[in-house]
Amino acid sequence: MKLNALSRGVPLSAVVLAALAIAGCGDKDAAETPAAPKAASTAAPAVAAPVLQIRPETKTFRDWRATCGNDGTCWAxxxxxxxxxxxxxxALAPGPDAQPQILFGYWPDGDAKGANPLGLTIDGRAYPAALSEASNADAPIGEIRTGVRGALDALAQGKVMTIRGASTQEVSLHGAAAALLWIDEKQGRLDTPTALIRRGSRPAALVPVAPPLPTVTPAPAVDQSGFGDQNQRVPAALRARTEVGNCLKASAMPAVSDMVMSARLDARTELWGVPCGAGAYNVTHNWYLTGPGGRDPRPAILAGTEGPGSDPVMPDNATVNGAYDPKTRTLSAFAKGRGIGDCGAAQTWAWTGQGFTLTQESVMGECAGVPSDLWPVAWRTR
Incomplete structure (x- = not known):
């Protein structure tokens, strides 16, 4: 996967819709026989909370990028x-009770002396931060824990923002207000007290709650004797496919050609990963489903909102840095935009017995030092 494909944003391939159900109730007609009058009820009718209707989407606003996932969580x-x-x-989860979180990170200048207090400065005003649990020794990550709403207001209206610590790093504010307004709209927060930027007097109870997640059930685990990622040879029927032969020729170096992977998925189905080229930090595999002994091979379908299934250059059965875990029955991929792995796409599919189903996808199109576990999650399932 090429990084420039990521930077165009996330294509839309999954739509999650949840219906708003409002139940009304009333007494049946009274019997015709006279009855004592009843006191009028003052209780309001029960109304179900609105459910968010959202689709995974990423948009760019000048120097800012915003993503909303299928679970309703959004990031800017x-x-x-x-x-x-x-x-x-x-980051902000869906629902009226969710609270925004502000994290920031940078790589300190190696020549910087000492460790100054970590924080953000917006138009000359300081916003102190605590060290986040996501930090590591080389790249501190700060979290604004007090005055978050005030920091958001300053950020949306500001001109200059600087990360301060052992050294400093400016971060552009061009597009910040537009990104936050987009999140308010996507989450149904506009003109409510819960909005990130455009707050108003509309009741917070009108803010929709999170939609139900799709449920994916992995197939049962099966014995893996004779399969794995060591000393595997491509079966003859699979090797006879033209594109497989071309891949093996492109992966002629022993360090790559020996990276054949296999797994037993069930009594009638095997999974084979054929190496198909490598770079400095990325190895591509094409995946095939076969019958026992590698017979009747066919490409596996690995659909996603980014990467396999969305890039016309890559086949639907290709992964970058892919691997199959028979314990969880999941196939994972991590396409790195550069060697340190701070940009690219990470995906996981589960084998259900019928095929592979996307269970999680995170994409980061900018190489700016963001750890992969802090990337926005465009898609996830139960």
Whole structure:
């Protein structure tokens, strides 16, 4: 997968719709025989909370990028200019009770002396931060824990924002307000007290709650004797396919050609991963489903909102840095935009007995030092 394909945003391939059900109730007609009058009820009729209707989407607003996932959680990211390592992330779950979170990170200058207090400065005003649990020794991550709403207001209206710690790093504010407004609209928060930017007097109870997640049930585990990622040879029927032969020729180096992977999925189905080229930090595999002994091979279908199934250059059965875990019956991939793995796409599919179903997908199109576990999650399932 090429990074420039990621930077165009996430294509839309999955739509999650949840119906709003409002139940009304009333007494049946009274019997015709006289009865004592009843006191009028003052209780309001029960109304079900509205359910968010949302689809995974990513949009770019000048120097900011915002993503909303199929579970209704949204993220807005601002980045340091020209691929410098610095970023600010605003995350907000769906629902009227959700509270925004502000995280930021950078790589300190190696020549910086001492460790200054971690924080953000917006138009000259300081917003102190605590060290987040997501930090590591080389790349501290700060979290604004007090005055979050005030920091959001300043960020949306500000001109200059700087990450401060052992060294400093500017992060552009161009597009920040538009990204936050888009999230308010996607989550149904506009003109309510819960909005990130456009707050108003509409009741918070009108903010929709999270939609139900799709449920995916992996197939039962099966014995893997004779299968795995060591000392595997491509079966003859699979090797006879023209594209498989071309892949093996393209992966002629022993370090790559020996990366054949296999697994037993059930009594009638095997999975084979054929190496098909490699770079400095990425190895591509094409995956096939076969009968016992590799007979009757056919490409596996790995649909996603980014990467396999969405890029016309890559076949639907290709992964980058892919691997199958028979314990969880999941196939995973992590296409790195660069060697440190701070940008790219990470995906997981579960084998259900009928095929592979996407269970999680995270995409980061900007190489700015964001750890992969803090990327926005465009798709997830139960």
């Amino acid at each position: 990211f601002g980045f340091a200019p020209e691929f410098a390592a610095g970023w600010v992330r605003i």
